[in-house]
Amino acid sequence: MTFDTNAFLIILTGALIAISCGFLGVFLLLRKMSMTGDAISHAVLPGIVIGFFVSGSQRSLEVIIGAGLLGILSTLMIDALRKKAKVQLDASIGITFTLLFAIGIILINLFAYKVDLDQECVLYGEIAYLPIDLWITPSGINLGPRVTWLAGLNFFLVTGFIYLLFKELSLTSFDEHFSSAIGIPAKGVNLALMSMVSYTTVSSFESVGAILVVALLVVPPSTAYLWTKSLIPLLRLTAGLGILIAILGYYLAYWIDSSIAGMMVAVAGAFFFCSALIKGNWPLGIGGTSKSSPAFDS
């Protein structure tokens, strides 16, 4: 069996995206904000369209900036609805991201004759096209797939972000009041995290799409959280799961000739359910009473 460069590149890209999303997802999970990640991944759509419209290219910095701004806007909007208008958190998330996503869809349709951007691409993405989308410098040197470079840059920035702000991120996740009291701006750290989530979502959406990126933010951290109750092992396990998901997802998709991103998320889901079966607190026997003590809020 020869070394399959394409397979390697697709798995590498998938793993980089899964790890970046997983790292951020751990902190979203600890802040009980996993669904905010979901909201952001959808709410960035109008930002992408506007960035696309301004620059005329799907690969420009404007797209990432537009998406980043919309991500922050949606975070602020969710917070404002919750605190000022006294709307429940889940309702304010639902209102915010559907509204912004709808605006994005309207914008795509309005500009559809001008731009090469369709809902299919935004919603589903396709990691399998990665080897034919190459980054070629003006002087003609082939540097390999563009998306892999983007995922690598994203991975590097997310890892750096978490490394530098590890203490701030963990403190504000655990005790927001205390961190404000000792002068670590909890709101600022939160916005920085949300900006990273927005950027990661945009950077990943070409490969896995806006819907499946949510799964990568939520499922691997939740799975890892079933196995460990310490922060560093939690991050490590999440990263390990990310790599495993990319490898298994690719080969299973190849085997049944289906979507790689879809298969990655299906594998992640399978891991989660197996973990939940093993670690969960299930009653013994059908209809029987559980001998184990009830789960204590987890």
Add this chain to the structure above:
Amino acid sequence: MITQVPHPVLEVHDLTVSYDQHPVLWNVDLSLPAGQLIGILGPNGAGKSTLIKSIMGLIQPTSGYIKIFDKPLPDVRSRISYVPQRESVDWNFPASVLDVVVMGTYGKLGLFRRPGKKEVQIAQDALDQVGMMAYSKRQISELSGGQQQRVFIARALAQQADLYLMDEPFAGVDMATETAIFQLLQDMARAGKTVLVVHHDIHSAMNFFEWCIMLNLHLVASGPKDQVMTEELLRKTYGGKLNLLTQVTDLIRKQDFNPLKR
């Protein structure tokens, strides 16, 4: 009965706080001496926690201002320590006891810098002081209520501050732990620290505090314990809750300790 002091550690001027136009603290004006164990007393909903949170800058007051060590809060933040209510955090958070106590040193560390050996040493000393050294590796989700409270106090100690603000540190804590913590706080006060504690048990307040602040939306009293713990002021603070007052008088009688008759 509001005693103002010269050279106060903490001064609150005309503080009014409201949530959604609904006032929870009215026109509070007080000053506190250094090196004392100070209790904030009052019934539920009297604004005790609100006062502490306003001092810590966690709530924006409607009017009034606060000075700590004769300076506004941002200038002296590193000299103030805060213990939030135990219920305000999720104790299932994946962290060990030591991890949480080390968080107390983050304020002095500043952005991007990581806690090193020195910070761990400070945290271990703090754990030792609250008698939780044996639990330093334990996950915080495995602690009892009293142990959680002691971890929070250790985290505050690790801040190495001069003024400590504690929000209900005795809620859900057994008598033995309460006494142990009170003794620790008394030692801190003796060492020149000022410790401000939100508390609701009048009986132990009688035994341990040197200075009392009595709140019920407005400031009823602030002064040395012997002068403010009078039946009249207690009645003013706790309003019609006579049942509670009778219990208090009974307890005082049982303990053969009565500051009211001197």
